[in-house]
Amino acid sequence: MSARDTKILKTEPLKSEDAEWTKLVLTTYTDPLGKTRTWEHAERRTRPADSEIDGVGIVAIVEKASGPEIILQKQYRPPIGKVAIEVPAGLVDAGETAEQAAVRELREETGYVGVVSESSPVMFNDPGFCNTNLKMVHVTIDMSTAENKDPKPELEENEFIEVFMVPLKNLWAECQKLEKEGYAIDARVGTLAEGIEIAQRLKL
Template sequence: MSAKDAKVLKTEPLKEEQAKWTKLILTTYTDPLGKERTWEHAERRTRPQGSDIDGVGIVAILEKPTGPEIVLQKQYRPPLDKIVIEVPAGLVDAGESAEQAAVRELKEETGPPVDCIVFLIDFLCCFWGEIDPGFCNTNLKMIHVTIDMDDSRNQDLKPELEENEFIEVFTLPLKGLWEACGKWEKEGYVIDARVGTLAEGIEIARQWKL
């Protein structure tokens, strides 16, 4: 069994009263010249009350003698009907901070014990218009963590996936991320924007010696 075994069987319109996760919005606004216009977009129904974010993305780095490696995952995404290369991520629960959500999601999806995670950056306020800010208001914060591979509890990690989650976790040397993205794209994978942007940033820093 693998993500390649999943496939879309059909697509059909979704009625407003049946939608659990999203809703369509018609916004009326005035442009810079004062002209009234309308805009169609989508919103999540899941953002916790009092929270300013929907979820978190996690840049998890393994400290190894051979150099830093990034934790990535492959996951089938029905809207694209393709397997996507992603960073660990998830929605924020009610009452959770971004950091708490990141620790929980990382433990659930990859298995590291919570007390083995050391925060490099408490949180990097990086709001994303998840695929298209002109279409959806979804946002998140990127959390940067490092995992201590000298701790024996991190040697045999076991994820705690939910019943509907089929996630393949793997690691990759951070310095090879840009080249790997090109290879994955040729193989038919979709590169999540967070992974692609991180790879591009590393490559730009390398080329411009920043």
């Protein structure tokens, strides 16, 4: 069984009142010249009232003798009809910090237990289309601990996630290879890979 075994059966319009996770919004605003304009966009319905963010992305790093590796996932995404290469990620629950959500989601999706080192500023995924935002939480994983010897994900019944690791120094090349194989590269993974590549080229 693979994430690639998923198949779209049909696509059809969805009324806003029937949508559980998102809604369409028409915003009216004035531009710097005072002209009134409108903008169509989407909003999530799931952000907790006590949270400034919708979710977290997790930069989970495993230290190995050959160098640090990042934990990635293969997951089918119906909106694009492809298996995406992603970092572990998930929505924040009510009363939960970004860091707590990251540790929980990492354990649920990969089975690994990590320690948070830092978090990014609030970032917006696609601000021209939706208000969805997140923090990228950096987590280190100690493979010598008993809990990480035989990690077992705790996936929901509708989650089909394949976990794998890539050496950080090879992430850009791996993204290029995976795209040629037909995978979609999530922007968070691609941006991280490009940043590493630029740093290597410029010797920063």
